[in-house]
Amino acid sequence: xxxxxLLALLGGAFVCLQNTFNANVKKRVxxxxxxxxxxxxxxxxxxxxxxxxxxxxxxxxxxxxxFWFSGILGVGVVACxxxxxxxxxxxxxxxxxxxSQIFFGLMWDTLGWFGLETVPFTWQSLLGVxxxxxxxxxxxxxxxxxxxERNRKSVGVRKSVKG
Amino acid sequence: MKGxxxxxxxxxxLTFQSVANATISDSIGTWQAATMTQFTGFxxxxxxxxLLRDQTYQNLTQVPLLYASGxxxxxxxxxxxxxxxxxxxxxxxxxxxxxxxxxxxxxxxxKGWFDMTKQKIGxxxxxxxxxxxxxxxxxxx
Numbered sequence: 491x492x493x494x495x496l497l498a499l500l501g502g503a504f505v506c507l508q509n510t511f512n513a514n515v516k517k518r519v520x521x522x523x524x525x526x527x528x529x530x531x532x533x534x535x536x537x538x539x540x541x542x543x544x545x546x547x548x549x550x551x552x553x554x555x556x557f558w559f560s561g562i563l564g565v566g567v568v569a570c571x572x573x574x575x576x577x578x579x580x581x582x583x584x585x586x587x588x589x590s591q592i593f594f595g596l597m598w599d600t601l602g603w604f605g606l607e608t609v610p611f612t613w614q615s616l617l618g619v620x621x622x623x624x625x626x627x628x629x630x631x632x633x634x635x636x637x638x639e640r641n642r643k644s645v646g647v648r649k650s651v652k653g
Numbered sequence: 654m655k656g657x658x659x660x661x662x663x664x665x666x667l668t669f670q671s672v673a674n675a676t677i678s679d680s681i682g683t684w685q686a687a688t689m690t691q692f693t694g695f696x697x698x699x700x701x702x703x704l705l706r707d708q709t710y711q712n713l714t715q716v717p718l719l720y721a722s723g724x725x726x727x728x729x730x731x732x733x734x735x736x737x738x739x740x741x742x743x744x745x746x747x748x749x750x751x752x753x754x755x756x757x758x759x760x761x762x763x764k765g766w767f768d769m770t771k772q773k774i775g776x777x778x779x780x781x782x783x784x785x786x787x788x789x790x791x792x793x794x
Contacts, residue, residue, distance in 0.1 A: 560690040606672055
């Protein structure tokens with residue numbers, strides 16, 4: 491458990507760092523070229539780490555056919571997030587994306603689709619998810635409510651996109 | 654309305670991605686899964702770049718190397734995400750990921766690091782983070 495929490499904290503911090511770096515790339519390069527670059531480097535880094543930790547054992551695996559289509563999900567993320575941000579603006583889009591993410595997480599834990607181990611649904615976990623969602627909304631939209639004139643762009647100019 | 658649907662679908666895809674990655678890593682190993690999902694994603698993104706006849710990658714030379722190499726951080730992100738999902742389920746993993754993301758955003762924006770416009774961090778943001786942490790505690794109690 492403690493390791494899981496620490497890894498999630500580290501991972502989340504890196505997501506934000508990566509989004510910050512990507513935002514600087516997108517000042518000059520289009521969304522899709524940036525995405526291609528980011529995934530290429532992610533691939534190379536994972537390949538290097540895999541080779542370092544497992545040697546050529548990295549290439550000995552039996553993939554089910556659908557594994558080869560996993561990349562579609564990443565492309566779906568980029569397409570939907572980009573559209574959402576364009577239409578709604580960053581703060582509102584990102585708060586909705588994060589809320590949607592955590593509710594789908596609860597749904598998935600409950601249903602255990604795709605061979606995921608089920609985590610039984612409790613009203614307490616729903617309360618937890620509601621609190622987290624409330625926190626996200628307050629974080630992203632609070633500054634707008636506080637200073638509707640001055641502080642339009644605020645911290646909300648952030649993407650929640652993962653890898 | 655359309656924007657809302659895109660945003661909700663974006664959240665769905667993000668969660669689906671975490672779950673799929675965790676499932677794939679369960680079956681073939683964590684680094685295998687990371688390498689494979691990044692590779693297939695890259696091929697697809699490259700295809701889109703070619704189809705759109707997108708030439709903006711030529712501007713990459715004007716981007717500082719540090720920013721251009723951000724993609725490499727994915728190795729750490731994917732490893733932590735898959736391992737965390739295995740150990741504590743999707744909901745808790747996402748909850749803690751979001752908190753860490755926003756705390757880092759507060760740091761970067763508050764200090765104006767990495768060419769981000771420096772921004773004042775408001776009370777609502779600190780309150781929002783506190784609420785999220787309370788949510789994670791309730792979730793796990």
